[in-house]
Amino acid sequence: MPFFNMISCEEAVLYSYGFATIASAIPAYAKRGDVIFADKGVNFAIQKGLQASRSRIEWFEHNDVEDLERLLEIQAEKDRKNPKIAAKTRRFMVVEGLYTKTADLCPLPQLMALKWKYKVRIFIDESYSFGVVGKTGRGVTEHFGVDVIDVDMIMASLENSIASTGGFCVGRSYIVGHQRLSGLGYCFSASLPPLLATAASEALRIMKEEPERFTRLRANAKSFHLGLKRALEGTHFQVQGSELSPMQHVIYEHPDPKVVDHKLDMLVDELYNRSILITRSRYLDKEEAFPPAQSDKVMTNSEMSEEEVVIALSEIQQAAQKVDATLDE
CATH class of the missing domain: 3.40.640.10 (Type I PLP-dependent aspartate aminotransferase-like (Major domain))
Structure with a gap:
């Protein structure tokens, strides 16, 4: 085995x-x-x-x-x-x-x-x-x-x-x-x-x-982590996660949970319209011992090129600024 x-x-x-x-x-x-x-x-x-x-x-x-x-x-x-x-x-x-x-x-x-x-x-x-x-x-x-x-x-x-x-x-x-x-x-x-x-x-x-895959993965994860931080600067969106993790959590800082939920959904939808797929983190809140913060999950992988990483981060930056500036209904 x-x-x-x-x-x-x-x-x-x-x-x-x-x-x-x-x-x-x-x-x-x-x-x-x-x-x-x-x-x-x-x-x-x-x-x-x-x-x-x-x-x-x-x-x-x-x-x-x-x-x-x-x-x-x-x-x-x-x-x-x-x-x-x-x-x-x-x-x-x-x-x-x-x-x-x-x-x-x-x-x-x-x-x-x-x-x-x-x-x-x-x-x-x-x-x-x-x-x-x-x-x-x-x-x-x-x-x-x-x-x-x-x-x-x-x-x-x-x-x-x-x-x-x-x-x-x-x-x-x-x-x-x-x-x-x-x-x-x-x-x-x-x-x-x-x-x-x-x-x-x-x-x-x-x-x-093929251990070189992990070299590429670490490079992409670090680039994406640092790039996400820069892309979300000036907004209420924040990055949570290790620079070694290809999975990053994007949270929204606001005292009202309903606003947080709405903004995170808007970011997913806006990026989907830009051909960038991220997902909401979903949990069984009533079953969780300690319900985690609401977030969007952003993933990278070893096969993304540098150009694709740059394009994705640019789209995320524009989407985050647009969503953050949108007035809540």
């Missing part, structure tokens, strides 16, 4: 549905009585996995390492006072490599330092960073130079950069083997369709044999 070879782990388990990968992998290990430290910015699939685990969830502020350590220290103090309970309590940390809601990277080196200091298992959802971040697209572990063996479990969907379906979890053999017995999304599902499994394998082959 090429998935664990691509990330240099011992073994992998393959799921037939991307959402179920993350939502099943977490409760396969974390149970009632355990504690999970989760970033408030995690995606909806992770939230469902946390809920299914029935563990105690301790939420820390998005990418706030100090807030996480504060919670870990509180837990450590509880463990010192109740060693018998502590001996039965497992502790997990769940983060995303590249956050879908904010388009920024997790501070992995600092998280790994806390993992060793407080003896916490770490799970990373690389659904948006695998095939995107790192010199050869292997994700945040490659980007930050962290040994994948030190990460307890890496999960990822095949429905983003791989453009197929399903998902995978990689790690040590005993970790992966456990999922084949207790991962509900694996046990109560079918195999991937052969055509889509072949497509995923071919995408991984291309990633491995």
